[in-house]
Amino acid sequence: MRYISTRGQAPALSFEEVVLTGMAVDGGLYVPETVPQLSHEELAAMAGLSYAEIAFRVMKPFVGGEIDDDTFRGLVRDAYATFSHDAVVPLNQLDANHFLLELFHGPTLAFKDVALQLLGRILDHFLAKRGERAVIMGATSGDTGSAAIEGCRHCDHLDIFILHPHNRVSEVQRRQMTSVLADNVFNIAIEGNFDDAQAMVKASFADQAFLNGARLVAVNSINWARIMAQIVYYVAAGVALGAPHREVSFCVPSANFGNLFAGYMAYKMGLPVKQFIIATNANDILHRTLADNDFSKRELAATLAPSMDIVVSSNFERLLFDAYDRDGNAVRELLERFQQEPAVLAEAPLAKLREKFSSFSVDDDTILETIRDAHHRTKALLDPHTATGYRAAERARADAVTPMITLATAHPAKFAEAVVRAGFSGVPLPPHMDDLLEREERYTVLPAELKAVQSFIADNRR
């Protein structure tokens, strides 16, 4: 399997290279050159298999033989053994035809664990094979940092440095990162805001001289392996509800669009999907683009669903590449214009997207109302991100007969503040985490200065 850039001007890469690379040199994102197909028979044969076995079968063609089957099976099995539910990602039936796909049973209680538990293991495997070590660097305001740390804490060939804004992440989110005391995990609390932290990470990727030749790896959702791992749960849920014999629909709380793009890949591979609904919070660039052809940046709004607070939706570029019939030049022109000024999509690609995708945007008041309403009607306690999905599914579904699967992207205990504001007395952490607030923490406070951060990394990497 080879991977090509959405902007058409970077060299094609192998799976191993694409996992170690991140963004393409032409500024684009890597996608598989051809989409592997799951036949009717192959899908039907997945009914009743374990999640790990479905995962192996769905992902194998993307790996393209670059990891031998037994080893890859082992990596997949280990990754999903960290989940606290036997089904890994159980389906919870809310009413006659609306299901929640619970993606929050991993170590940090959000769906990013599904991809990052596997990505850490794949990276470690390739680095061991090459006899190399690598440094992971990332900035976080919450979910990604803790999921990346949990995914890499056991990796012998990786050192991970995660920057978070000092005193500006919730206590649960901070402790999920800082209570991991492994030798290769370094939490840096920056005396500044998230943008300061993000800017230092960007500058470090642009000029890596401070690492004296060590490899710097990105684990944000531009990394293809994260998308690949997420395709699996769409297939598993679809098959559990009757695919390939009947169609299903999905509603996905979306921000950078990595999650939903994985669903689109499952559809392209052969899963019969009737409709995808994009749910956004007030940061609604995806909804504006689809509904009004308004592809433009707006100022960031801080919402009750903070893991969906974005200005630009980076993985949308992967969908645009397909909508523009894989014309890298057209995508590059569109994205370059979009960086400078409000843009619009061409008519034909927009029409194509509207055939499969609907969208719906949910503001903060509606998130609170939806948490109450969903609990009243179904007894399910939703986190604020999942609440955007629940509301969007109810309002934007094309029909009542196709099973609707709303992706539950976080456990309500992780965002208890919003749940309390909705009128509930609180949400206990699951049993395996109930001592989180007593665990020992370790982190280093540094000024928001690039030099200070880079010397810390150079001095501490192993």
Ligand SMILES: *Cc1c(COP(=O)(O)O)cnc(C)c1O
């Ligand atoms: C990251 C995240 C999202 C958004 O996912 P994308 O892949 O960026 O669209 C939604 N909900 C939660 C809880 C998240 O952590």
